[in-house]
Amino acid sequence: MELVTRSVGIIGTGNMARALAKRLIFSGYKVVLGSRRPEDRQQLLLNDMYTNDVEITAISSCIERNEIIFVALHVEFYSSILVANLDGKILVDISNQTRVKNLNLSNAEYLSSLVPNGRVVKAFNVLPAFVIENDATGGPRRVFVAGDHASAKDAVCSVARDMGFEPVNLGALASSRKMEMYVLTLFPLWRLPFVLMLIVLTIWLVYVVYFYFMYKKVYNWHQIFIHVTNKVLCTSAITLLSLTYLPGSIAAFIQIFYGTKYRRFPEWFTGWLSSRKQLGLLTFSIALIHSLMSILVMSPAYYMSWYQPTNIIVRRNFTDDQYFPLKPLMIWKGEAASLFGILAIFCMSVLAVGSIPSVGNTLNWREWRFLQSSLGYLTLLLAVIHVFIMATPNWIKLGFPKMLYSIGFVSVALPVITLILKFAISLPCVNNYVTKIRIGWERAKPSPQI
Incomplete structure (x- = not known):
């Protein structure tokens, strides 16, 4: 029986995108990286051990070919993914805020507003790239997951378990505000x-x-x-x-x-x-x-x-050194x-x-x-x-x-x-x-x- 390889898309080629790609490939997934300049990024990934196992394409092609897509971009570049039909796609937002502030709208909620027919799930934002990439780091193992679509969250949780992590369902997408704030707070319980x-x-x-x-x-x-x-x-x-x-x-x-x-x-x-x-x-x-x-x-x-x-008593008539x-x-x-x-x-x-x-x-x-x-x-x-x-x-x-x-x-x-x-x-x-x-x-x- 032939093993069916599942495919996952990742938009972005930064540290987090490459760490996710490596971990997904080791977990049995085929990875398609989407980039605005795929020819230039191909040269960037030549030294990575998984270069031969990952395909780098344009963002539109990456979206069209995959059901689950990791959005490994800063919030300023979210508009770059609006080049293909995102209806029904599962978009995994892994970004964080760049500074501590009172959040009225999280990055994940903003992404959801850009793609109202897509299914946005917040996940993997609390894990550093080196923990995702290297299983021997001894880092945190829990992946917090939040979203408004139960089936989309279940799919992301399944991927997280395949990658060796423990998914924790935090409920609706509004919980992403706390998730994004969590990584910026300095020892809040201490x-x-x-x-x-x-x-x-x-x-x-x-x-x-x-x-x-x-x-x-x-x-x-x-x-x-x-x-x-x-x-x-x-x-x-x-x-x-x-x-x-x-x-x-x-x-x-x-x-x-x-x-x-x-x-x-x-x-x-x-x-x-x-x-x-x-x-x-x-x-x-x-x-x-x-x-x-x-x-x-x-x-x-x-x-x-x-x-x-x-008590040490020294007699006065001693003329030699005495040791006690x-x-x-x-x-x-x-x-x-x-x-x-x-x-x-x-x-x-x-x-x-x-x-x-x-x-x-x-x-x-x-x-x-x-x-x-x-x-x-x-x-x-x-x-x-x-x-x-x-x-x-x-x-x-x-x-x-x-x-x-x-x-x-x-x-x-x-x-x-x-x-x-x-x-x-x-x-x-x-x-x-x-x-x-x-x-x-x-x-x-x-x-x-x-």
């Missing part, structure tokens, strides 16, 4: 977490510098690069970890207060809830740096209270604090790996909930124990109320509050009530008095 991280780091930097350089005056400026900075990272990491899990408990109490899940949260709180993944990843990065810095300075000179004291080899060992405080710190960073590593889409997609709902909720709170608990082991002896030494101003006590206050709120919500009576609300039950409002 802005709030990044600002929160900077605020927390700044607050702790000011407090640590004041506490150790102005109030207690125990450090000199030579130690600010590693030892003092490490204290800022330590306190910032546990604060950010608390801010990652605190909004979930607050949301539950808000729903309990109003007795419904249908009352919308404030916009700032919704942004906080939706950015918890990014905030958690930033927390992990800070905690990892804190761990590395702690290894650098882990010695009796910096952590005196972690090691056994060593020192082998200070960690006491229980140092080993326990190190243990719980290691466990906390290990759990955070598991959480970070679980947030990778390729890993998260393999988890069912219960597994995902266990990782992102149960394991997350366990991580916070381990971090709190780590701080308590390090700081409690100093609290006892300082006594009340001086202990309230110590770095350890201030840094652990918010995490403890977060754990208490979670414990309160986990109580059966409270948890059952929240569950009822979240499945749609609403508390009856009192009838007005007449």
Whole structure:
């Protein structure tokens, strides 16, 4: 039985057009490239490995010979395709906007207005050319697809799957506005977490510098690069970890207060809830740096209270050089604090790996909930124990109320509050009530008095 080769047209000969052509040919398609100057472009493609497998023709011929046509042109040149009958043709628009603006009309919608009898589908605009061309890049695999014609979208999705990509249907062609804006926005989900991280780091930097350089005056400026900075990272990491899990408990109490899940949260709180993944990843990065810095300075000179004291007595009647080899060992405080710190960073590593889409997609709902909720709170608990082991002896030494101003006590206050709120919500009576609300039950409002 002879294999039937499917044909696809591509209008344009730029980087994206050549990348699509190569990938389509490797996927078993015959490719026809349409160009305004096909003779000149033939010379441009001589060095490409697929030159013998692709045909370069005029735009009109490319359109006439193919049902599915990729429009790999800038929006300014869309009028150049109006040289042939486009009725019923599937036009795949892969273009993007050149600058961020409020879109009233996307490129795909503009193309659809030029060819009202054609079937325009927006796709492949979020993938760079090198990802399309090279299967070994490890780049994104999803292809977002939008269009007003179901059969045309199905055909484009089938082509995307043949090319080894995962099509995602985003609905009508109007969704192309968000698709075109998506590639121009710079880390939209990371802005709030990044600002929160900077605020927390700044607050702790000011407090640590004041506490150790102005109030207690125990450090000199030579130690600010590693030892003092490490204290800022330590306190910032546990604060950010608390801010990652605190909004979930607050949301539950808000729903309990109003007795419904249908009352919308404030916009700032919704942004906080939706950015918890990014905030958690930033927390992990800070905690990892804190761990590395702690290894650098882990010695009796910096952590005196972690090691056994060593006393050296030199008698006055010695006339020769004396050697005193020192082998200070960690006491229980140092080993326990190190243990719980290691466990906390290990759990955070598991959480970070679980947030990778390729890993998260393999988890069912219960597994995902266990990782992102149960394991997350366990991580916070381990971090709190780590701080308590390090700081409690100093609290006892300082006594009340001086202990309230110590770095350890201030840094652990918010995490403890977060754990208490979670414990309160986990109580059966409270948890059952929240569950009822979240499945749609609403508390009856009192009838007005007449």
